[in-house]
Amino acid sequence: MSTMPSSGPSSGPSAMKISNEIAIELIGVNKWYGDFHVLRDVNLTVHRGERIVICGPSGSGKSTMIRSINRLEEHQKGKIIVDGIELTNDLKKIEEVRREVGMVFQHFNLFPHLTILENCTLAPIWVRKMPKKQAEEIAMKFLERVRIPEQANKYPGQLSGGQQQRVAIARSLCMNPKIMLFDEPTSALDPEMVKEVLDTMISLAEEGMTMLCVTHEMGFARQVANRVIFMDRGQIVEQNEPEAFFSNPQHERTKLFLSQILH
Amino acid sequence: MTTQSISYVSTAEIPSSPPPGNAKGFPAWARQNLFATPLNSLTTILIGLFLAWALPPILNFLIFDAVWFGDSREACIVEGAGACWAFVNAKFGQFIYGRYPLDERWRVDLVFILFVIGLVPIAIPKVPYKGWNALYLLLVFPILAFILLCGGFFGLEAVETSLWGGLLVTLVVAVTGIAASLPLGVLLALGRQSKMPVIKMASVIFIEFWRGVPLITVLFMSSVMLPLFLPPGTNFDKLLRALVGVALFSSAYMAEVIRGGLQAIPKGQYEGAAAMGLGYWPSMYLIILPQALKIVIPGIVNSFIALFKDTSLVLIIGIFDLLGIVQLNFTDPNWASPVTPATGYIFTAAVFWVFCFGMSRYSLFVERRLDTGHKR
Ligand SMILES: Nc1ncnc2c1ncn2[C@@H]1O[C@H](COP(=O)(O)OP(=O)(O)OP(=O)(O)O)[C@@H](O)[C@H]1O
Ligand SMILES: [Mg+2]
Numbered sequence: 001m002s003t004m005p006s007s008g009p010s011s012g013p014s015a016m017k018i019s020n021e022i023a024i025e026l027i028g029v030n031k032w033y034g035d036f037h038v039l040r041d042v043n044l045t046v047h048r049g050e051r052i053v054i055c056g057p058s059g060s061g062k063s064t065m066i067r068s069i070n071r072l073e074e075h076q077k078g079k080i081i082v083d084g085i086e087l088t089n090d091l092k093k094i095e096e097v098r099r100e101v102g103m104v105f106q107h108f109n110l111f112p113h114l115t116i117l118e119n120c121t122l123a124p125i126w127v128r129k130m131p132k133k134q135a136e137e138i139a140m141k142f143l144e145r146v147r148i149p150e151q152a153n154k155y156p157g158q159l160s161g162g163q164q165q166r167v168a169i170a171r172s173l174c175m176n177p178k179i180m181l182f183d184e185p186t187s188a189l190d191p192e193m194v195k196e197v198l199d200t201m202i203s204l205a206e207e208g209m210t211m212l213c214v215t216h217e218m219g220f221a222r223q224v225a226n227r228v229i230f231m232d233r234g235q236i237v238e239q240n241e242p243e244a245f246f247s248n249p250q251h252e253r254t255k256l257f258l259s260q261i262l263h
Numbered sequence: 264m265t266t267q268s269i270s271y272v273s274t275a276e277i278p279s280s281p282p283p284g285n286a287k288g289f290p291a292w293a294r295q296n297l298f299a300t301p302l303n304s305l306t307t308i309l310i311g312l313f314l315a316w317a318l319p320p321i322l323n324f325l326i327f328d329a330v331w332f333g334d335s336r337e338a339c340i341v342e343g344a345g346a347c348w349a350f351v352n353a354k355f356g357q358f359i360y361g362r363y364p365l366d367e368r369w370r371v372d373l374v375f376i377l378f379v380i381g382l383v384p385i386a387i388p389k390v391p392y393k394g395w396n397a398l399y400l401l402l403v404f405p406i407l408a409f410i411l412l413c414g415g416f417f418g419l420e421a422v423e424t425s426l427w428g429g430l431l432v433t434l435v436v437a438v439t440g441i442a443a444s445l446p447l448g449v450l451l452a453l454g455r456q457s458k459m460p461v462i463k464m465a466s467v468i469f470i471e472f473w474r475g476v477p478l479i480t481v482l483f484m485s486s487v488m489l490p491l492f493l494p495p496g497t498n499f500d501k502l503l504r505a506l507v508g509v510a511l512f513s514s515a516y517m518a519e520v521i522r523g524g525l526q527a528i529p530k531g532q533y534e535g536a537a538a539m540g541l542g543y544w545p546s547m548y549l550i551i552l553p554q555a556l557k558i559v560i561p562g563i564v565n566s567f568i569a570l571f572k573d574t575s576l577v578l579i580i581g582i583f584d585l586l587g588i589v590q591l592n593f594t595d596p597n598w599a600s601p602v603t604p605a606t607g608y609i610f611t612a613a614v615f616w617v618f619c620f621g622m623s624r625y626s627l628f629v630e631r632r633l634d635t636g637h638k639r
Contacts, residue, residue, distance in 0.1 A: 091542070098540035109535030113553050113633075122549060123539035175539060235322055 018226065021048040021178055022081075023210045024069060025053060029078035031064060031234075038064050039075065039260070040234040049213045050176075053221040056231035062214045065231070066181050072102045099127055102172030106121065106184040108164045108251075110156040113178065117152040118144065118169045129176065135174070142170040146200050150185055160195025166200055173204075180204065182213040216261055230254045325609070337602040344563025346606045350598050354589075358610075361428015361588055367420060370411045371431055377407055378438075386625065389630060401442070424502035428583040430614065432502070436509055436574040436584065438617075441567050443510035449556075453547065455522055466518070473515035478576055481508040486580040486607045505577050520562040524555030555634050564626035568619045586611050 024046040032038040038061050046052060054062050068071045068080060072088050080087045082097045111119050113202045120139035124130040130138075143149045146166035148159075156164055165185055172180060181199065186194045198220050205211055205224040217220070221228050223240050230247040230253075238251045239250045248263075249255045298304040328345030330338050332352070351358070360368050381400040384390040412435075415421035427435070436533035454466030454489035473481075485504040487630060528551055558564070578587040592598065592629040 001626075052392050070538055072537060095540050095542060098538060101538075103538040105531060105535065105538075107529075108533050109531040109538075109548055111532065111535065111554075113557065123541065126549065127540045 012155070014150070019048040022046070023050070023083060024047045024212070025050065025079070025081040026065075027079040027081075028107045029068065029075050029080060031063075031068065031073065031075045031077075033041045038234050039068070040049060042234075042236055044229070044236065046179075046212065048208065048210050049208045051209075051214065051224050052227045052229060052230045053225040054214045054231060055216055055257070055261075056211065056237075058230045061234040063183050063232050064234075066183055066212055066214055067103075069181060070098050070103055071181075072103075072149075099175060101179045101181060102175060102177035102178055103181045104165070104168050104172055104183070104185045106188050108168045108188075110164055110168055112156050115153050115155055116148075116159070118165050119156065119167060120174045123171070123175050132209050138157075138235075139174050142173045143167070144169045145173070147150070147196075147201075159228075162196045163188045165189065165193075165197045169197075169200055169204070170237055179212070182211065184214050184216075185210065186217060218246065218262065230257065232257070233240070290433065291587050327432045327536060330490050336596075336600045336603070338597050339598075339602055344600075344602055346609065347598075347600060347602045348606065349602075350603050350606055351610045353598070354592050354595075357429060357588055357592065358585060359430045359581055361424045362429060363428070363431065364420070367422055368415070370414070370419070373412050374408045376413075377404055380521055385525070401448075405442075421467050424500055427502065429588045431573050431585075432577065432582060432586045433571075433584040435502075436506060436577060437571045438511045439576070440513045441505045444566070444570070445519040445563070446514035447510070447514035448521050449512060449552065451518035452521035452525055455518065457523060470515045470518050473512050474519070478509070478513075478573055479579060480485075482576060482580050486487075491610075500582065502577075502582055505580060505582060509570070513566065516566050516569075517563065520566055521555065523562065524557075524559035525551065528555055557630075560626050560630050560633075564622055567622055571619055571622070572615060585614060 009040065022045055024044070026042050026044040028040040029039055030037070030176060042065060044065075044168050054066065056062050064073050068087075071080060075087075083100050085093050085097050087094060087097060110116075111122070117136060117139055120124065120143065121132065121135040124135040124138065125132055128135075140149055140152065143152055146169055147240075148163055148166055151159055151163060151167070156167065159167065159256075166220075169185075185201070186197050188231065194217070198217060199209070201220070202211070202224055211224075213225075225242050226243050227239055229236055230245070230249075230251070232253050238245070238254045247253075249258055269485050297307045324345040326345070328343060330341070330344050330346070331348050333339065333347075333349035334353070338349050356365075356368070362372055363371060381396065381404050385393060385396045385400060390396070411419070411424065412414050412427070412431075413424070451466050451470055454462045455470065457463045457466070476484075482505055485508040486501060490506060532550055532554065533546065536550040538552065541549070574584055575586045577584055578590075583591060589611050593604050593607060
């Protein structure tokens with residue numbers, strides 16, 4: 001896995017800085033749901049500052065893989081090391097990892113009984129033990145970044161889908177995470193709202209955030225990813241730089257998948 | 264068919280105008296609500312006739328023919344007498360305090376006042392210091408109430424619980440049951456959802472045991488069977504035993520109500536909380552329970568109301584709650600009259616109704632207040 005396009009004078013967005021430091025490492029990860037083998041010997045190394053897009057057909061295990069990185073799913077075999085911490089049953093370690101890893105979900109998962117501002121300050125206050133005032137300042141800063149500071153005192157139910165997803169991104173950023181995971185962040189959105197969310201993610205990528213993103217937005221992948229991973233039936237079937245991945249897929253299943261989604 | 268153009272472009276904006284005049288006022292309201300359809304009109308007329316037939320005798324009995332003053336049954340055995348409010352008047356002290364000693368009744372009054380002082384500000388959302396208020400209600404008040412009601416400390420004369428009665432007992436049993444069943448119910452509901460088999464098992468057994476036995480049986484067991492198991496000579500207060508029984512019984516019901524709320528919370532809420540590094544208890548306290556409890560407010564209040572009314576069952580183990588003490592007074596020869604029982608029951612029903620209706624209205628108010636518009 002060390003054949004990363006991490007050095008060399010490549011052009012485009014993938015030229016952004018990627019350190020040699022390892023952010024996430026999956027070694028021979030296997031997972032079963034009952035008898036169903038959902039992750040099969042997944043190996044993946046992500047360096048700090050890398051932006052990885054994961055795609056693949058429905059049911060291929062993309063969500064399962066990305067969710068096992070913050071232990072929303074438990075793996076049964078292999079090793080997952082995030083930010084130098086190996087994920088085991090140790091709850092302390094799991095919470096330590098989750099503090100450093102932000103996650104954005106397909107259905108936002110905002111807390112409907114709290115205002116936007118409270119959604120954003122909750123974890124800093126309760127997990128980072130930050131004073132309320134400071135947490136609110138930081139939250140406002142990130143709400144401005146995702147361009148909805150004026151919604152701070154509304155409830156999630158009063159916002160559009162796109163706005164909610166941007167709040168969800170801001171909420172994660174308030175914890176000052178080292179890594180961001182996105183699981184189909186735009187697929188529950190109306191088409192006209194996809195762009196506002198993708199723009200937010202692009203600007204995040206430009207700042208050098210380590211990102212793993214399950215998405216079928218191939219334009220996004222071309223623009224910001226420095227690696228695209230294709231999964232099928234619980235396996236990583238192919239991975240490459242976006243240019244090469246889209247123009248010259250090697251595996252039969254990748255070709256079939258791309259022909260289906262790129263028309 | 265000729266080819267017709269389907270293109271259309273609006274040329275002017277239509278200004279907003281007031282609604283037609285006949286949509287306002289009482290006639291419009293009556294038409295919409297009372298006489299909207301023929302069936303609707305018929306129902307309105309039938310109900311009107313029923314009220315015209317039933318209301319006058321009821322009002323006559325309760326008010327116009329009622330006997331308001333008097334010292335004995337003589338006042339109420341007159342021909343055509345309505346409700347004997349004089350009876351209620353004469354026995355009012357007993358109905359409220361039971362056989363609590365006359366000279367010590369100020370202690371009960373003080374407890375009522377202390378309770379209201381704690382309850383009213385916590386029930387009004389605008390009043391600040393909710394944390395201190397809750398601390399007072401859950402910790403300071405119970406201790407004060409215990410000292411004042413039982414006595415035996417600070418020179419207060421000890422009053423045995425066998426002397427307590429009436430509304431005092433009703434409220435003591437109901438408030439203790441309500442205050443204990445909510446936190447216990449939450450813990451049991453969480454326990455039932457626990458991933459730890461031992462905790463889950465224990466919760467399930469507890470809940471199913473208490474839900475499977477009638478409250479009457481619980482009360483009988485507490486007064487008849489419990490002493491058999493306790494070493495002879497230990498005397499465990501009868502009211503206390505009933506309180507424990509009622510609290511455990513109602514917490515089992517509460518647990519199931521709350522579990523319903525927990526199940527309605529989408530998995531994403533747990534995951535959203537977990538993904539930010541919140542541990543189990545913080546995510547329950549901050550994310551899951553506020554939403555789950557809010558969903559089941561109607562169910563919770565329903566349980567409270569049922570519990571409030573079930574307090575009357577303590578009668579069967581010889582504790583005289585409001586209903587018990589009212590019934591006891593029917594046997595007083597000084598007040599025996601044909602209308603005394605009816606009057607007593609109406610009075611009791613009215614008191615129960617006021618409390619239960621109050622709880623019901625307050626829960627509606629809370630529901631509306633907590634509605635943050637995400638149900639769309
Ligand atoms: N809790 C579960 N129990 C049993 N099987 C599950 C569970 N969660 C997921 N699966 C199965 O595991 C497989 C992989 O699921 P996963 O959600 O990772 O797919 P995905 O690649 O994210 O698909 P999609 O694009 O539809 O989101 C699917 O076949 C799914 O049915
Ligand atoms: Mg998925």
